[in-house]
Ligand SMILES: Nc1ncnc2c1ncn2[C@@H]1O[C@H](COP(=O)(O)OP(=O)(O)OP(=O)(O)O)[C@@H](O)[C@H]1O
């Protein structure tokens with residue numbers, strides 16, 4: 159079988175990543191190393207975790223704009239409880255995860271049972287979560303709890319003198335788990351079916367309500383986890399953390415080859431979508447003279463190209479085959 | 481058989497939608513080991529009855545009993561669990577998933593919660609090839625296949641659910657003769673296994689061939705339940721439409737009288753072909769002529785039509801239009817040349833569900849005129865009313881959302897849309913699919929009378945009788961080749977069958 163058309167976007171994404179990485183390696187000394195690769199994961203662990211959750215949402219045909227705010231709220235709740243109230247991280251972390259999941263679950267339920275567009279509901283969720291941050295505190299809360307600082311500083315040595323962080327490992331595990339869920343579980347396949355056609359899913363007797371609510375729950379959970387990882391990374395809680403982050407996340411998913419209309423795409427694509435964003439940042443920092451806003455410009459261009467590519471591919475879809 | 485108790489019984493069912501009384505006082509009894517046909521005109525309420533039974537819609541009034549115990553089904557999921565397996569009208573599958581998944585989703589073979597893809601693909605392949613005689617790659621996404629294949633996949637899905645009641649809402653509308661026979665063989669077998677089957681069709685022959693019992697609906701009302709063998713054809717039609725139907729008998733003569741006189745050549749395919757779709761072929765269509773395309777499913781009928789419309793790019797030959805040699809490259813150009821194409825794929829390529837009937841009718845004309853020359857509201861209403869009357873669209877209100885119309889009525893709206901653009905060449909791909917007998921005759925009559933006024937048609941249909949009735953000339957396709965062209969006296973069912981079979 160020749161290269162199946164459905165794999166084209168993901169292959170393009172992977173090739174693009176390899177191309178960028180190779181180009182960087184030729185251009186800058188010290189670029190081609192395992193450590194640079196690891197840094198991509200370390201610096202983008204929270205993006206990867208959020209984007210995994212977002213992939214499911216977009217695959218189901220929805221969108222979740224609340225992810226950035228949930229991250230901020232998670233950092234805030236963590237910092238406040240650990241730092242100001244002296245709670246143990248062993249209690250705080252599960253609590254924050256639960257909070258994120260519950261928040262997502264609530265939005266999913268509203269979307270499904272009141273038949274309101276996900277865009278609107280999660281936009282409201284975004285404002286609400288962001289607002290709640292300021293109810294806790296309007297200032298940054300710095301964390302110096304030994305658990306958080308030690309997780310932040312732990313470097314796990316890899317062969318060849320490079321290292322990886324705990325956050326990056328968490329992100330990798332989440333991504334692997336998500337690939338499994340998307341491909342090998344009924345829930346995962348129901349998400350694809352839902353994105354393909356909600357009406358048909360219903361008539362085929364699939365649990366549409368449960369799947370939809372679960373998708374947003376999962377995204378909320380991933381965002382909360384990303385918030386925790388972000389806390390390790392920043393060692394602070396702040397209401398202005400991760401502003402506009404939902405758009406980075408959506409960009410990563412789309413560059414990963416997932417169709418915004420739902421039903422088509424792969425979590426693995428999202429993984430490379432995140433790496434591509436990381437590699438652009440790395441190249442720009444190696445370049446030295448360029449402003450970091452160039453990252454946005456390049457990502458903007460890439461998004462455009464990918465959406466065009468998908469357009470072209472889906473235009474071909476109508477040609478039949480017997 | 482009739483001494484048995486019904487396995488499923490619906491009593492005094494009422495269902496109303498805003499502004500429409502879809503069902504009133506309808507009864508239905510399904511017996512094990514019987515095929516029960518549900519008959520009625522477009523919009524009679526057949527699909528609605530099925531949908532209230534399977535929990536897609538709620539029941540306003542009335543009761544449902546299964547094996548003598550009352551049941552209340554709230555969703556298709558629950559109806560599956562209760563032992564009712566359903567193929568709804570129109571294909572309701574997920575085009576983005578593979579064929580195998582569409583058959584299995586919700587019931588995938590698993591081990592420790594992990595889906596076994598290999599096993600699933602293998603079993604899907606087996607079901608399709610052994611039961612439906614269909615050899616396709618089940619790992620391809622469903623959208624790659626034609627409506628007919630999708631229909632077969634939907635049937636395969638339903639067969640794969642072990643059920644006590646099997647419901648098939650117009651399963652044969654996009655199938656060809658062989659496939660229908662194949663399906664009937666399966667139904668016979670399931671019948672012997674004691675399944676109760678509910679079957680909806682607009683083909684009287686099919687009804688008589690397979691059914692034991694018939695329930696007839698008219699305008700949402702229960703007309704009666706009869707044994708098929710005790711119900712003469714004329715009575716059946718009379719009960720369905722409430723009046724005598726004699727349109728069909730008149731038709732052949734209409735076709736005969738005009739067949740000889742040919743106008744000038746309008747368009748000619750000169751070695752037109754596309755790899756993998758249709759081998760190069762020649763075909764000319766004259767002004768005022770109806771050219772039929774006959775052949776089995778997958779013989780390249782739709783593919784040939786798409787080339788005429790510029791929907792696909794040919795990789796050999798060209799389309800010569802009124803003597804000029806430049807071809808038609810895009811649907812836009814085709815529309816500019818006043819070619820219209822009514823696709824077989826009404827659900828994905830045709831109707832826009834959330835627009836009203838009027839807006840759907842006006843769509844193509846507006847697109848042709850461009851956005852700046854809007855059609856006034858008054859004009860729109862006039863057009864809509866005209867075509868609603870002409871094609872007998874039910875309910876006769878231009879402001880209904882088209883998604884709420886019955887399947888057959890949606891098809892009529894599509895025809896109206898293209899007729900309104902007054903095309904020179906009208907390509908009709910399965911135009912009468914899902915249309916009741918009365919309306920079918922109306923459409924055939926319409927084709928003939930328009931062709932007399934100079935409109936040309938390329939007419940594709942799986943129903944040979946229909947192609948024969950309307951066409952002045954028939955091109956026969958087999959395995960993506962044009963194998964024969966017949967016209968005038970040569971045209972007979974026998975001739976076509978032979979050419980199709982490769983004799
Ligand atoms: N969701 C809905 N909302 C409003 N009206 C509806 C809806 N579904 C069906 N109807 C109306 O109910 C009536 C019965 O439709 P139904 O689809 O049951 O007809 P049908 O007998 O299946 O016809 P066909 O042979 O064309 O499929 C029609 O007048 C239709 O317009």
Ligand SMILES: [Mg+2]
Nearest residue numbers: 527569886887
């Ligand atoms: Mg119907």
